[in-house]
Amino acid sequence: MMQKIKNSVQFLIQRIIGYSNYLYWFSIYRVLRYQFMKDDIDITFFIELVKKQKQGVVIDAGANVGYTSVIFAKAFPSSSIISYEPVRLLSQIIYRVVRFFRVNNIEVRQKALGDSLETVMIKTPVIQGVKKQGLSYIDKEVDREDIELIKSSIAEEVDMVTLDSDWGNHINPPISGIKVDVENFEYFVLKGARNLVMKFRPIVMAELWDNARRNSCIQLMQELGYKTFVIKNKELVKYQGQSSLNYFFIPDSTEAE
Numbered sequence: 371m372m373q374k375i376k377n378s379v380q381f382l383i384q385r386i387i388g389y390s391n392y393l394y395w396f397s398i399y400r401v402l403r404y405q406f407m408k409d410d411i412d413i414t415f416f417i418e419l420v421k422k423q424k425q426g427v428v429i430d431a432g433a434n435v436g437y438t439s440v441i442f443a444k445a446f447p448s449s450s451i452i453s454y455e456p457v458r459l460l461s462q463i464i465y466r467v468v469r470f471f472r473v474n475n476i477e478v479r480q481k482a483l484g485d486s487l488e489t490v491m492i493k494t495p496v497i498q499g500v501k502k503q504g505l506s507y508i509d510k511e512v513d514r515e516d517i518e519l520i521k522s523s524i525a526e527e528v529d530m531v532t533l534d535s536d537w538g539n540h541i542n543p544p545i546s547g548i549k550v551d552v553e554n555f556e557y558f559v560l561k562g563a564r565n566l567v568m569k570f571r572p573i574v575m576a577e578l579w580d581n582a583r584r585n586s587c588i589q590l591m592q593e594l595g596y597k598t599f600v601i602k603n604k605e606l607v608k609y610q611g612q613s614s615l616n617y618f619f620i621p622d623s624t625e626a627e
Contacts, residue, residue: 401467416549419573423544424544426449427450432455443475449475455478483530483533489530490509531562546572556578560591575618
């Protein structure tokens with residue numbers, strides 16, 4: 371019932387002010403809400419962990435409408451924030467939001483991330499007439515329980531790169547943090563970032579669904595010399611099978627306090 375009400379409200383707002391304006395004001399709202407309420411504990415922990423690293427670049431993989439990128443830009447005003455967002459309209463929204471908040475340390479790259487170099491299709495689901503920008507996914511190796519609910523979608527072709535290929539010759543400043551939220555495609559993004567992760571040892575926060583790919587991500591990061599943590603009762607604790615949405619990967623040599 372609540373989801374139907376939420377969909378109805380979103381549908382009306384998108385129809386009244388337009389989809390693009392809806393995304394723009396939604397992003398601004400999310401930034402302002404975090405600034406005043408600090409209501410996303412995962413982002414707060416990620417920022418604090420990255421601050422313990424050597425100052426460097428923060429990568430926002432799956433930037434969506436840009437509110438996390440702006441939050442990072444304000445938290446790290448002397449660092450570069452690289453926002454990867456493959457959907458063309460969402461990339462344009464990020465530019466608008468960046469101008470609204472007058473931050474000048476965000477670079478937007480309209481590319482998909484994965485473990486290969488190719489052209490892929492990215493789809494934005496339309497559910498009950500509502501465009502769901504937060505559920506946009508790469509139409510490759512699709513593994514979604516809600517796929518039957520997605521009757522229609524908005525599709526576009528986009529170039530997919532790996533973080534290793536995009537940062538192959540990069541030396542300074544170091545990569546200090548990577549946030550990954552790409553709708554169950556996180557394993558392929560991390561797989562395509564092996565060299566970068568080994569070279570710079572960044573803090574990594576990934577949203578992982580409760581399926582086999584979560585286990586593959588954890589195993590991959592363990593092979594790269596990382597320990598896995600989750601947030602429980604507002605504390606960062608070692609992962610021991612607990613259910614969570616975001617997972618924090620911290621280099622073995624880094625203290626998680």
